[in-house]
Amino acid sequence: xxxxxxxTFVKANPVETVYLDGEVVVGAGVPQTVTTYEVPxxxxxxxxxxxxxxxxxxxxxxxVQVLR
Numbered sequence: 001x002x003x004x005x006x007x008t009f010v011k012a013n014p015v016e017t018v019y020l021d022g023e024v025v026v027g028a029g030v031p032q033t034v035t036t037y038e039v040p041x042x043x044x045x046x047x048x049x050x051x052x053x054x055x056x057x058x059x060x061x062x063x064v065q066v067l068r
Contacts, residue, residue, distance in 0.1 A: 006041040017048045
């Protein structure tokens with residue numbers, strides 16, 4: 001579960017959008033070719049996919065939360 005600090009950090013540090021086919025949903029995998037960005041919280045990274053910011057598990061590349 002992401003901390004408030006992580007969500008605040010991600011919203012304060014927007015990144016360029018990457019466009020991918022398919023829906024942006026929890027449990028979907030992010031291709032390894034997509035660059036993800038570090039957050040202060042260990043084990044998570046973030047990226048903007050199809051204009052939606054998502055938190056990704058750093059080890060598996062699976063979306064764990066879509067920030068709305």
